[in-house]
Amino acid sequence: MLALNNIEVVYDNAILVLRGVSLAAKAGQITALLGANGAGKTTTLKAISGLLHSERGEVTKGSVEFAGERLDRLPPHQVVERGIVQVFEGRRVFANLTVAENLTAGAHTRRDRGTVKDSIDRIFEMFPALAERHNQAAGYLSGGEQQMLVIGRALMSNPKMVLLDEPSLGLAPQLIEEIFAVIRRLKEERHLTVLLVEQNATLALTIADHGYVMENGRIVLEGPAAALQQNSDIKEFYLGLNEAGARKSYREVKHYRRRKRWLG
Amino acid sequence: MLDLPWRFIAILLANGLLVGSMYALVALGFVLIYKATDAINFAQGEFVMFAGFLAAGATHLAGFPWWISALLAVLGMVVFAFGLERVVLRPLLGRPIIAVIMATLGLGFVLRGVATLAFGGGTQTIPLPVGDEPVLLGPLILPPIQLVGAGVSLAFLCGFGWFFLKSRIGVAMRAVADSQQVAMAMGINVRRYFALAWALAGVVSALGGVLWGAMLGVDNQLALVGLKVFPVMILGGLDSILGAVVGGLIVGVVESLSAGFLDPLVGGGTKDFIPYLLMIAVLMVRPEGIFGRRRIERV
Amino acid sequence: MAIAFAGLAQAEDKTILIGMQCDRTGPTQVVGTMLCPGTHDYIDLINSQGGVDGWKIDASEVDTAYQVPPAVEEYEHAKQQGAVGIMIYGTPQTEALNQRLEQDKMPGTSPGFGIAASGDGQYYPYLFPIAANYWSQGAAAVKFAKDQLGGSLKGKKIAYIFYDNPAGHEPMPVIEELSKVEGFQLQTFAVPPPGVDVSSQVLAIAQEYRPDFVIDHTFGKSPALIIKGLKQNGYPLTHVVALVWASGEADIMGAGGWSVAQGYNTMQFAGAGEDYPVIKEIQAMYKKEGKEPPAAMKSTVYYNRGVQQGALWVAAIKNALTLTHGQKPTPTDVKKGFEMIHDFTLGGLNAPLTITADDHEGGGWVKIFRVKDEGFVPETQWFRAYRDLIVDREHKTAQQMAKAN
């Protein structure tokens, strides 16, 4: 459904952030994109959603194709119109707008303005906590509620595909489970295609169908989620497990890293 | 009862309020742009001047009646603002604040040069059909042009306020103001809204240009109105329309009173910097201005 | 060898160069854009008639935007190109160039502005105000008020509204001194630069202080706004007298036109209006060339002052050429030429101006024109007031300055 072909992303005409990144997300599946901080995951999402332009970034080579159409030259609002919507990490609500206004803003690209109200109601059904606070400024919601709001807001555009950036970041474990349950439900019930960027690889690989690993702006490994869960490097570097399969503790922090092989 | 010259105070107050509401109109131009695009338009004064020149030029060079001239000024400023946003401001998106400040300052110079070359160096008038005979209101003597100006200003300020709060475009504009990037991700064509904000600022400038131009006459110096408006919008809060109104009124009154009472004591000229002193005092207490929104800094 | 752009503009053989400064883009551009064309037109007129004893005059103009550094820079430039003198524009510029003029023995003119004390030719040998300075203007305004108010100012209230910069302050001591002499009450009202907003000052004058007479010494936009404001507040403009830089057509137009400003008294050191032979000659020159006379000519007050400035320079050069017997004059020759100007009226455009080695002001003559119908109508003859007091003041100040340096 979505295919990135060998894209190169350059910021400020000078800083090369992504080199030759290619990946594919199949319709109705959850595709996980793993990698350490600064590996280029978010940049990849922005290359898809067109938001690079606003940060002086540019897809200088390669192409992004969605349902057979080139996306890489499109401005973000046209990408949303094509059915892809990005959810930022860090729960970026419109803090000064109310919950309802946030959702209204999410439906900006929709032509069928009459049904926006119904959609808002459906979001409220999905997230009852939001309904209670529909008139409150979104900035005052709790972290979990804000995460629900940004997902709900993204759904307001009736997307075919959602790019989810670190939905678990900074949330309590219980909330994370809740959010991931929602993601799984969206896939199963709405047949939503999801490209999920996560540092929490354990979690991501449990709900994903396929996974990619990025490092220094390149894809270094790909494979079905189940296979990746078994990969030695993945275990070591993303699942945080040592040989014995036990979790490493912070006391064992090392000033060096093991050589990675990235062989699948 | 204190032995104060009450009538004089009333006159000063009225004068201050009238002038202040016209300040508010020019400040609105700043606020619109700042709210939507995070940019400060240091050429707002030159916008007003340029609009004034357009209106005066249309009257004097082409002989149009005042209302066509005013309309032409509005149209001209909208077209100009659109073009400006595209050519100058868009490339500067996301750049440090000083870049936008300097670009608009530079723009100011260009506008001054162009206006003088195009319309000549002398002072031109905009003949609005407003009489010169003062309006007597009880003890008050009110210049009619100021009354008209204040009326038009307040009407527009109310209109804009409603537009922002209630309309779908208003919600989108506020979303853009809240976070450009997120708005973009929601499919809001941020550039279009930037252009819209500049265009609206163009409309406001055109109104300001016609009103202030009619009051002061149109020449290069009209741009200096822009300098008067800084304390207005900072006092009110850069991103608040209500703030622009209140700030305008406060500055108008403070200026008027200080000129009336302080000037004779210290030898004059206080009204130029008293608003700035007030502004600094307010900033020290509330850095975001009276109605401004506190911005949360992310590390 | 000197690298200079001078080579680009090799002066023709028989050309006398005058440096000319102007403000066409700065705060006083309203004046500059009207005045400077007048000077150029007069010099063009003389050149078109074959120049002065066969010498063409070249006034090389530079826009300083009322800034001092460009003025100094351009002065040096003009000096290097061999200028015989410099037309200064602006009071701060005059002050900055004063020492240089003396050092370089280069005459400079500052008509109607500059250092008031420089009327004293002993202490300011190379500076020529060649028109009534601010002190003379202030004194004349008081005299005019006195005459208008029936010959006595005792117990009367006079408002002095001024542009709040050094030039605006300048006449103040004289007027204050006269208030003691004449026994009137004086209150001052400052208009802060850039003077785009005078409403509260006008209110204070018209509504609060309510003087018997107003002396207006403002520049730029302010005069127009003051006229309009006083009018709107019901104050009679016949009781307002403006000093020379608040007395132009632009001020009347800015206020809303002749009809608004009816009765407004303007002070001039060059005649207002078009009814002078020299203006007619310039118009004829344009006609002959098949061109429209410049728009600046419509603004007779400033334009005529420009013409006057040009004419005085031409006169000085003519005198200098008699000293050199037709040889190219030096700056010092031109200085002497200025000091030989005697009873120079320019067909009534000027007061009968006489410049001597002692008196570089030329007598301090002014004339009041009142706005009537669609123009300026002379209200007085050429006159001057409290001359002894002014001259005395010039001497004292000049002495002080000389001591300080």
Next chain:
Amino acid sequence: MSAPAPIGTTLPRLLRGNAERAPQRTAMREKNRGIWQPYSWRRYWEETRDFALGLAAAGFARGDKLSVIGENRPRLYWAQLAAQCLGGIAVPVYQDAIASELAYVLDHAETSVVVAEDQEQVDKVLSLKARLPHLRLIVYDDPRGLHDSSSPLVRSFEAVQAAGRDFGKTHPLYVEAEIDKAAPDDVTLFSYTSGTTSAPKGTMLSHANLLFSASSMLAAEDVRPTDEWLAYLPMAWIGNSLFSIALHLLVGFTCNYPERPESLQRDARELGPTAALAPPRYWENLLTAITVRAADASRMKRLCFDFFRRLAERGERLKASGGTLPPWLRAGLRLGEFLVYRPVRDQLGLSRARWAYTGGAALGADTFRFFRGFGVNLKQIYGATELAGLCALQPDHAAHPDTVGPVLPGCEVMTTPEGEVLIRCAGVFKGYYKQPEATRDAITAEGWLKTGDAGFVDQHGHLVIIDRAKDVGKLADGTVLAPQFLENKLKFSPYIGEAVVFGDRRPFVAAMIAIDPATVGNWAERRQIPYTSFQDLSARPEVHDLIRGEIERCNAVLPPATRIRRFVVLNKEFDADDDEITRTRKIRRRFVGEKYAAVIEGLYGGRGEVALSAAITYEDGRKATLQSTLAIVAVEPPAEAQTEPAYA
């Protein structure tokens, strides 16, 4: 050139002598946070002495072994010298060795003290503790993460020195006395051979061995006390011990240590070493980097570079064939020197280098010519661990890609009827530690060292090395095949990272190629060829076409019989962790042949693809298996071939 007088001294005595003669001269510089911190000879000596005292205090005695493990750091040198001062033996080991390798060497050498660079190495050694019964002490240099190490074995370098100074108070002149006890013939260094063929062997080298090599080198080459030497080679490599210890002590030049391996290129440029030694791999990588950088430069620069590169190559070929350069070419080269060659040398940090060596393996002729053309005085040297590093080098006037120059003064050379090169000199080693049979296999009764290399001496008296004797094979039709020659030709292509060529007793020549991920990745991006990982990239048909093109270019200058007819592109890089290459990056051809036997069969089997099942070893010892299918690509024979003689 006369044979150098035998040097009857030891390394520690040289150190002490240098410290006395020139205490203030700079002996070492260590780049730390951008600054080249200098150490004087006195400091070198004093630090070494203190550490030796500390070792003595810890019970380190004559004959004990001390291992250093890490990047080039002054302290690791001090530690080696300290051990040698006490009559101990220094056993440097490869810092990137995986656990099993390390365990083998440390155990085999019976190392009692390990001086490790940092936490990583300490952890590695600690994890092997159970397998190292002789290990008594682990000393670390960089304390990060080690301050509160719970192991009683672990101590900081400073702590050992401090203990040593205390020991010194009660034992004045202890170290000096120990130094004086030593004889030049004492074994002082174990250099574990890179072992292209089998498990590493501990080559025992004496002071005299090392100093012979160093002094004969000194006789043959322009080495000056003012030289700036950059020590970045693996410490376990004999070449490094020879240059950075023996020659350093003998000549007294300055040894400089780069900040980190990653900053080597920049540090080299800053320092501008006046002489350089690097293995072929380094020069190959450098050439690839230059080619890529030149290709990425702006048009004007690129045209300029390309033009003068061709000119240089032309000049080199002319010179090699003994022709004289026409005046226009001479002028062109002079212009090129100003416009391209000197700036490039400057960019590489080679503009001060009077000479540069490539050694340890053969360097492709094209690469060799390239650098010479660019004004780098690149020369081949030949040596072996068993010869304390060095036995032949090219004089300036006879640099040639195909020879390794005359043997050094004091060395003798002969070839066996089978074509194996034998060397005899004072540098010949003392034997393999604990392996007398192997020693007997290596040294003949007459004291000749069997180098294991096939070669001959040409008419100018220059030694020519063809390949490892065991690797030289014959095609089924009897054509002699020197795989290394072909491999070096292949590796001249910037796209080919490693190549292994087969053909012994086979009907034709086939190759296994590992692509250079950087350049091929770049190439793929430029051509809009999508790929995800290295594996994916290697499997791209476009990449196969690219490699086929490169091979065809290579074939064009080969005799038809030795042309490569089929190849596979491997989907992993050759990795020392997987034993496929040595730590000095030489192909273990035999091992590779066994490991990839299935692939090789596939290459000759005529099928279009072959299944690969390759074992992978992780650094910490975990193993995994890579399962995949490789495509076998056939190379069309070129229509018309212009051949260049291959050594056969």
Next chain:
Amino acid sequence: MFHSETGVFKTSYAADMALLPLPVARWAVLGIALFFLFVVPLVFSAYLLTLVNLVLIAVVGAIGLDILTGYTGQISIGHGGFMSVGAYTAANLIVRLGVPFWLAIPAGGLMAALIGIIVGIPSLRIKGIYLAIATLASQFIIAWTINHVTWISGGIEASIQVPPPSVFGWKLQTPEQLYFFLLFFAVLAIVATLNLMRSRIGRAFIAIRDQDIAAEIIGINIFRYKLYAFAISSFYAGVTGVLYTYYLGIANYEQFGIDVSINYLAMIIIGGLGSVLGAVFGAAFITILPEATRLFLTHFGGVLFSQDTIRTLVPNLTLILFGGLIIFFLIVEPEGLNRLWRNIRNYFRLWPFSY
């Protein structure tokens, strides 16, 4: 291409901080020094020297503003005010007490620094645009004070005439004499700033500019360093004011209006923010631009326009060029002339590669 960087390494931190690590740079600086010491005064006409002198004065002010705005990230639209503080302080000292220049200049600078600190106090609470406007306010307040407090302004004319500076009894009056005087201070400003920026204070400034909250976290007392920046920057401005005063022979606050503040901002923008060299380039560029425009149009504009048109064209075109160039640089080359220079330098430095 023309020089070698191989073998240029540092064995101490002092060497690492050296201003001119590369031999080629040392030669270049020597060449420039010879040019300014001999070629300029001997070859340039008095008029060109006048221009150079103005550039030299502007260099001091531009560098000063760059310390605050370019290096520390605090925008000031009030530098004209600080200059007038310096000018009047010095003028009063010179005229009333007969203070020599070597006292008057630092005194002017110090007074300006004091005022700068006061103006900088709001930077504790406010930043960015708000601070910019607060500095603008200071400009108005300073101007008003000078204009109205005759004790400062020396009389209602608010202009103080100042005798030329005298060095060992020599009065410096001609452009040639003033040239060396001003050159000394410009060079002093350049060298002092280069050294300042390599110091702890300089690094703190840059840290505050780049990420003030992060700077605070790593223990930089932001407020104190911001005040340092204001103080140092306004010290330079004060010195600039004194130099102007000596140069013009008059202290006049009207010469230090908002336009001057904006001019200086334009200098550092066009030159390239946060670079001493950029400030020098910018100062030269902005000072020469109007002259160049005028000379060009008066000499070559005659082909297209009448002299009268040119007289109106010149000043307005200068304005348009001035504003247009600011915008142009901001959009096309935000790092200014300094970046252009570096690009040229790097082109050859990396020759024959591009990185």
